[in-house]
């Protein structure tokens with residue numbers, strides 16, 4: 321007989337009825353992270369974000385490409401308060417603007433419209449209204465560093481030296497004997513300079529050659545982009561995810577980057593001059609000022625992990641640049657307790673006061689974490705433990721569509737690939753298309769994603785791994801995500817609580833405490849995760865109280881009492897314990 325499943329808390333009062341009021345947990349030595357005090361904390365601190373890759377979420381018209389009406393038809397799935405709903409707080413839409421789609425939307429040809437593949441502005445307004453009706457916020461993706469080469473601004477810019485938009489982009493003469501202006505490399509391979517025969521100069525592109533970089537030192541560029549920001553804020557969007565922000569500034573005297581030995585391609589030089597200039601911080605400061613005229617807008621930045629000062633430098637002084645900045649360290653790390661421990665002990669506390677951490681394991685640019693963390697071990701068990709970490713570590717979690725059902729990286733043949741970056745490095749690098757396959761809704765044809773032919777093949781495991789099947793199985797990964805999301809929403813300790821690492825566990829384990837003062841006393845939650853393939857048992861003498869295991873990631877475990885003298889964790893098991 322299976323043990324009694326964990327309790328489901330239908331509402332906040334049911335959760336707090338089982339929460340013994342207590343005192344603050346004072347015996348643990350070091351306090352690691354104390355949330356900044358706000359009389360009314362901003363919504364994005366306790367929110368859970370869900371990234372939708374619009375190409376792949378839901379197709380409504382049978383063309384094999386996801387669209388806005390498709391997303392709208394799935395809003396109840398994301399949040400409507402019923403048991404079949406995941407219960408997230410905000411969606412981030414990867415770009416939906418008109419685009420030639422060389423970089424699948426990150427090459428924008430018109431910032432104030434919707435690509436016809438996805439729908440119309442009317443569809444967008446309706447989606448926004450319907451999302452807001454459910455209490456779901458909507459975040460747009462904003463690509464500031466570059467446009468598409470098909471954008472009117474660039475078309476005009478390339479017409480002649482005298483074009484009124486000439487200075488909107490980064491043009492330069494070549495060196496003698498037809499050599500490029502300097503040695504800079506593009507992130508997606510090759511030189512970052514392309515000769516334009518019409519313009520009779522080279523233009524700079526930090527990514528694909530179809531993505532010319534804007535010149536942010538030129539005031540009209542800023543004005544135009546801030547008009548774009550106002551356009552969407554006036555429509556009612558709740559914020560922006562800002563693409564590639566550390567590329568915004570470059571040294572326009574065009575010096576060569578110093579050479580770096582022993583590495584390949586893009587990493588073969590020190591990127592001293594082609595990115596990471598102070599002006600990027602100035603631009604973020606301006607944007608912050610602009611959005612402060614609108615209530616409750618969130619700015620979320622994407623910066624390269626190796627930008628000087630780390631991505632956290634884009635929090636500015638904690639209140640004058642971005643609200644949230646992605647930290648990709650856990651998105652690139654293996655399944656090891658010390659990587660997660662270092663993240664919590666070094667990186668989170670390094671965030672400037674007033675800043676707020678983000679927790680992100682997967683997105684549209686990296687292989688899905690179920691396979692990354694799963695390498696060399698039990699991928700399912702690790703994905704379950706990762707869900708516990710994602711939703712209980714201090715900071716704002718970002719889910720990537722489909723991770724809640726355990727979607728894996730698609731196994732694609734070369735002829736299936738669509739992304740130029742993936743094609744360019746195939747089969748030597750995993751690329752990005754495998755993490756972009758269609759959402760697996762049910763076991764019907766094409767996983768319920770489309771009635772047509774999907775733009776990327778659906779993963780063949782869809783008949784096992786899909787929402788319809790997992791939502792009715794209380795022991796599925798989906799149900800674990802949902803319980804954790806539900807619990808988190810009711811728990812001040814998990815949403816905004818202080819955080820401390822607990823010492824004394826084996827090296828392969830990670831134990832931390834979240835605690836917050838509530839009207840009913842101190843709420844204290846302990847999270848323990850075993851990263852090893854073997855079970856382990858240990859005692860935590862610094863934890864003075866007993867508790868109750870509210871969630872175990874082992875699907876066969878049941879509710880149990882927890883004693884700090886005998887903590888037992890199965891292989892890759894995580895436990896969430898409410899301390900009494």
Ligand code: NOJ
Nearest residue numbers: 423426463527563564685
């Ligand atoms: C980062 C985005 O996440 C990625 O998908 C895109 O290709 C580059 N920026 C360039 O815009």
